Amino acid sequence: MVSKQEVRPDVKVRTLPMQVASHLVRRIAAGELTDEHVPSELDITQQFGVSRVVARETLKILSSLDIVHIAQGRRLVLRPAEEWDYLSPQLLEWLPEDQVTALLREFQETRLLLEPELAARAATMISKSSLRRLNELVDRMLDLENSPEDYLEVDHAFHMEICRASQNRILDRIMYAARWLLATSRRVTNEEPHGLAAATAIHREILEAIESADAERARQVMHKHMELNIQILGKPKRTGRVRRRPARP
Structure with a gap:
């Protein structure tokens, strides 16, 4: 047994x-x-x-x-x-460390393909109520920079709000299903010196581009955000384990 x-x-x-x-x-x-x-x-x-x-x-x-x-x-x-079902939080918990690290890089590459375009669409389609929620979320990020686990939920809500502005239910469900990978990858990138402060700053840049209805700028800043995450995940392995505790749904 x-x-x-x-x-x-x-x-x-x-x-x-x-x-x-x-x-x-x-x-x-x-x-x-x-x-x-x-x-x-x-x-x-x-x-x-x-x-x-x-x-x-x-x-x-x-x-x-x-x-x-x-x-x-x-x-x-x-x-x-x-x-295999790599969107399952249970599988993510059980896989060996090196396989999880590789999955997180692949996940960020997937986000790089999707999220810049979602940000660009949001810049042209987002409602006033969604813009208000994005502003509230960025303000909340600033307040939570010393509370990494709570920050994760706000971070996810920010990206989901942008996704929903595209008015595509399939993309919405894909993004939602991948929330465990998002939380796990964010736990890695948060370990960077001043990681959360940097994350808040770039989320504010994304918000400002969307508020200005500047689709190309929104696309570029979101692309930069994804690229930075990929770079951090590609750095030499740190000491300790990747923390894979699922975020609260």
């Missing part, structure tokens, strides 16, 4: 299937388990000393993360790593 010592101390794993699943995900991500060695329901009961019900729930968790496919005859097949 997986011991409590194997579970990260800052994560409350409430069920035995979650504990077993986290153990298996780490082994799969590390390349220790291939298609020929992925444990079946029976294997899990024998290897971990758990019931068939726990084993079955464990496999459902792995399937929900798109890590395994339960084929006909309940045969397990590993899915390609490219197809």
Whole structure:
């Protein structure tokens, strides 16, 4: 049976299937388990000393993360790593450190493709009420520069407000689903000297461009914001771990 010592101390794993699943995900991500060695329901009961019900729930968790496919005859097949559900906060918590770091860079590259255009659209489409909310959020950022965890929520709300100004519900849901990655990447960039003060300043620049209805300026400043994040994430590995505690939804 997986011991409590194997579970990260800052994560409350409430069920035995979650504990077993986290153990298996780490082994799969590390390349220790291939298609020929992925444990079946029976294997899990024998290897971990758990019931068939726990084993079955464990496999459902792995399937929900798109890590395994339960084929006909309940045969397990590993899915390609490219197809895993990287927007899941649970998978983000369980992946090895180096894989999370790579994911955060890819996430910022994705934002670089999307958010400058969203900012440009906001500059031409945003309502007065949304502008008022953006101003309130930037003012709140200034007040929270000594409270990094609270700052995360305001930061996310700022970017979501810009996204909603585009009036595209699909983009809105994509941005919302990626909030765990946003929070985790922000925890890294916040570690920069004066990181939050710099973040507040560039968010204010973005706001001023949108307020001026200057689409090109809004695009450029948001692009600069994303590029700076990518540069920080590309720096040599710091001591300590990436803090992956999910933000409050």
